[in-house]
Amino acid sequence: MKVSAKNMGHVAIIGAGPAGMSCASSLATLDYDVTLYEQEQQAGGIARYYIPAFRLPEETLNDDITNLLSQGVKISHGKNLTYIGTITDLMKRGFDAVFISTGLSKPFRLELLEGYINVTDYLSFLRNIRHDFTAPELKKKNIAIIGGGSVALDAAVSASAAGASRVYLISLEHLKELPADQEEINLARLMNVIFKAGSQITRVVAEDKQITRLTGIETDWKEPDNYHPSNARQIQGTEFSINVDLVVQAIGTCPDDKITRFARGVEIMGKGTIVTGSDFSTNLPGVFAGGDVVSGGATIVQAVGDGKKAAESIHNYLNKRRANQ
Numbered sequence: 001m002k003v004s005a006k007n008m009g010h011v012a013i014i015g016a017g018p019a020g021m022s023c024a025s026s027l028a029t030l031d032y033d034v035t036l037y038e039q040e041q042q043a044g045g046i047a048r049y050y051i052p053a054f055r056l057p058e059e060t061l062n063d064d065i066t067n068l069l070s071q072g073v074k075i076s077h078g079k080n081l082t083y084i085g086t087i088t089d090l091m092k093r094g095f096d097a098v099f100i101s102t103g104l105s106k107p108f109r110l111e112l113l114e115g116y117i118n119v120t121d122y123l124s125f126l127r128n129i130r131h132d133f134t135a136p137e138l139k140k141k142n143i144a145i146i147g148g149g150s151v152a153l154d155a156a157v158s159a160s161a162a163g164a165s166r167v168y169l170i171s172l173e174h175l176k177e178l179p180a181d182q183e184e185i186n187l188a189r190l191m192n193v194i195f196k197a198g199s200q201i202t203r204v205v206a207e208d209k210q211i212t213r214l215t216g217i218e219t220d221w222k223e224p225d226n227y228h229p230s231n232a233r234q235i236q237g238t239e240f241s242i243n244v245d246l247v248v249q250a251i252g253t254c255p256d257d258k259i260t261r262f263a264r265g266v267e268i269m270g271k272g273t274i275v276t277g278s279d280f281s282t283n284l285p286g287v288f289a290g291g292d293v294v295s296g297g298a299t300i301v302q303a304v305g306d307g308k309k310a311a312e313s314i315h316n317y318l319n320k321r322r323a324n325q
């Protein structure tokens with residue numbers, strides 16, 4: 001494809017996941033000169049590094065990246081926000097607008113599991129398995145996954161496929177309340193995942209900072225339809241205990257704290273997500289954001305849609321600015 005002169009303006013995009021890539025592609029089509037800054041060695045975001053390969057083949061992403069490059073988009077790899085500086089630095093370097101699409105990368109942790117060697121989070125866990133599907137360290141091991149959403153099920157199915165002996169899925173939500181598709185639950189069942197739904201961990205037994213056993217108890221809800229941990233009530237006499245070799249926490253993620261420094265002045269919510277209007281503009285002129293860093297976690301389709309709509313908004317904003325000059 002012949003790349004036309006990119007003379008409509010310069011836009012910096014931070015984070016080359018689905019939101020950033022789709023925004024870049026739409027802006028390139030409108031003849032903007034676009035630079036994508038990505039901290040990883042390859043673009044693709046969660047889809048590239050974390051979603052199990054059996055659900056999203058790498059070839060699909062590689063095709064998208066080839067398309068972006070053929071549109072003249074520049075991808076600057078391995079750059080973290082420290083190198084990029086702040087939004088002000090980018091504007092001083094001649095960018096007319098910035099789109100932030102850095103997603104969610106800081107997993108939540110349970111205090112009860114702090115400080116133990118054999119506790120990890122679902123992002124690190126899934127990334128390792130995606131890198132080496134055979135994951136020999138999991139063979140014949142007992143793995144407990146804490147959490148009941150799609151990502152917890154991904155971790156459970158992946159552990160089982162890698163040859164773990166027993167995989168437990170421990171969630172406050174009961175089976176019918178799990179925030180996951182029935183298909184995902186069925187697959188986990190097929191892979192012999194043991195559901196400890198409607199229960200919580202109460203105690204750990206450890207030797208040399210290594211958890212050997214988890215003790216839990218069944219729970220129900222004080223108030224109906226409120227699945228917050230503070231609403232859980234323990235059912236006395238239902239204690240259980242399981243032997244474990246590894247514990248994986250899959251209870252959610254929020255944006256990296258670095259965003260606050262990079263995007264100084266941009267309005268940020270309590271859990272670190274960026275506040276935007278429906279046009280994906282932030283409170284700072286020329287600064288836009290979209291994808292998971294705004295929604296707090298959604299889907300690839302939504303992130304792609306955000307990126308496209310944000311590109312239109314950036315174009316409208318710069319058109320107005322040009323008209324007023």
Ligand SMILES: Cc1cc2nc3c(=O)[nH]c(=O)nc-3n(C[C@H](O)[C@H](O)[C@H](O)COP(=O)(O)OP(=O)(O)OC[C@H]3O[C@@H](n4cnc5c(N)ncnc54)[C@H](O)[C@@H]3O)c2cc1C
Pocket residue numbers: 014015016017018019020037038039040043044045046047050051052055079080081101102103104105126150151154256258290291292293297298299300301303
């Ligand atoms: C395990 C898992 C499974 C999922 N499965 C599905 C599924 O089956 N279907 C579906 O639709 N959705 C799924 N999702 C959700 C989907 O992946 C996300 O909604 C989507 O990837 C969000 O896109 P994004 O571009 O906003 O963020 P991301 O995909 O997170 O991309 C953000 C990018 O920004 C980069 N970045 C972050 N910080 C910096 C920085 N400081 N400097 C430079 N770059 C930075 C990251 O490296 C990353 O490349 C899943 C999510 C997870 C975690």
